[in-house]
Amino acid sequence: MTVNATIGVLHTIDTTGPGGAETVFRQLATGLDPARFRSVVAxxxxGWLADDLRAHGVTPVMLPGGRRRMSVRYLRAxxxxxxxxxxxxxQAxxxxxxxxAxxxxxxxxxxxxATLHGSVDVDPADRVLALKFALLRAGLSAAVFVSDALRDGLAAGGVLPAGxxxxxxxGVDVARYRGIDRASARERLGAGDGEILLGALGNIRPAKDYGVLLEAMARLVDGPQGHRFRLVIAGxxxxxxxxxxxxRRRDELGLGERVAFTGHCTDVPGLLGALDAFVLSSASEGLSIATLxxxxxxxPVVATRCGxxxxxxxHGETGWLVPAGDPAALATGLARVAGDPDLSARLAASxxxxxxxxxxxxxMTGAYAGVYEQALARNGSCAPAPGWLP
Structure with a gap:
């Protein structure tokens, strides 16, 4: 234990963002009770994460990159x-x-x-994957998964001890999303009166399955209310x-004036406040902070069943669920929610x-605090190991 009786926590990650894992990283590094914890960030x-940390009053320690197969320099640092x-x-x-770690x-x-945020981070073709899991079994006090589905998938077969x-x-800061001026938010996005504005939020990568979303949008535009639909994809x-x-696929489908890719979003509350419905089209998600x-x-949320x-x-209570990889089902779900004001309002409120x-x-931060204290209690003595890797 540190001399001032707080628990020193080192938060570390080898990506620079933006993304959900990096968002949770910053939330945890800045959200722990300072009377109990002293956070160091590496x-x-x-990049985005470094800027976001500094904007929240945290100066990160820079370590040499560790995304190579094995970097002794990174480990030594x-x-x-x-x-x-x-x-x-x-905390990794x-x-x-x-x-x-x-x-x-x-x-x-x-x-x-260690917190695992998604299955896409684990490459089944990695030739040394078994060795990596062996190192996790030897070195981890706790493996945290952001959903039950992710835990059941990645820890299956005993590759990590269930205990x-x-x-x-x-978690999300609900207060951050209060008091959004909807009219101004829609005006900034160019949404006209009577238009149904749909939105997706997440970096452009295969797991988000935005191709399926484009196909679903094409079906919506071909429908009886098609002229009213617009889609914003921010990532x-x-x-x-x-x-x-x-x-290219957007233009092939004739959606050039109906679908906008707007890049990384710096005002998430402003974007969400403008929408008539949020859509998650992913093929795989650990949890989905954007949905939260x-x-x-x-x-109101329309999301795929993807973990x-x-x-x-x-389904039907706090949002609308459809099968993953099915453009027709996604289009039907979006039309159902967006076309029924009473259903939309009920889903949004619930x-x-x-x-x-x-x-x-x-x-979220309270649960992590409990894990840290349990890990320390199980670890017993905090005496340092011999001076390996000087």
Whole structure:
């Protein structure tokens, strides 16, 4: 334990954002009770996450990049930081960082908690995947999953000990989404009177399945109310050609004037406040912070059954669920919700109530605080390991 009787927590991740994992990373690093915890933040480079941390009063420590197959330099820097800052618990995010943190925890005899945010972070074709899971089993005090579906999928078959696996839902700051000027928000997006504005929020990557969303939008536009529908997709473009392919497909479907890709969103409450319905078209989701944000903003949600969303949305009660990978079903769901004001209002109100009750930021940080204290209690002595990796 540190000399001032607070628990020193090192928060570390090897991506720079933007994204859901990076958002949770910052929320946790800045949201723990300062009377009980002292947070140190270590990341691997400049970018959205570094800027967001600084905007919240946190100066990150920069470590040499660790996304290579194995970087001794990164590991040495991580171990040195743990010792120098007298860290009591290491909190890692994402699978790759969890592997490094597990080794560092073994070398320093510090408990390690790792949060896994999605199955796409684990490559089944990785030739050393079994070794990585072995390191996690040896070094982790607790593995946190953001949904039951993710825990059941990644921890299946005993690759991680069930007794060390926890589910902690992501949380959102509901107060951030209050008092949005809807008229101004719609005006900024160019939404006209009588238009039905749909919106999706998430970086451009395969798991979001935006191709299915474009196909669904084409069906909506061909319908009896087609002239009223518009779609905004807000997310950072990828670097592998998917964004360009989606733009080409949009134009092939004749949706150039109906679908806008707006890039990374810097005003999420403003975007959500303008929408008539939020849509999640993903093929796979750990949980989906964007869905929680939409519900917190009082926007009705139409989401695919792709893992995490089923734990957020109760079909017909707090939102509308459709099969993943099915453009026709997605279009039908969107038309149903957007075309029925009473249903839309009921789903929005019930969704907001559910987020307030079960997915608050306070609930999330409180649950992590409990995991840290349990990990320290199980770990016993915090005496440092011998000076390996000087």
């Amino acid at each position: 990341i691997t480079g400049e 991580l171990v040195g930081l743990i010792r120098r800052e007298r860290i009591d618990v290491v 995010h994402l699978f790759g960082t969890a592997v490094y 597990s080794i560092a925890g073994l070398l320093t005899r510090r408990p390690v908690v 060390r696996c926890r589910r902690i839902y992501n 950072q473009p990828d670097r592998h050609g998917l964004h360009e392919a989606l733009l 944000e939409a519900m917190a903003a009082g926007v 995490g969303p089923e734990e957020i949305v109760s 969704g907001l109530a559910r987020v307030r009750a079960e997915f608050s930021l306070e609930a």
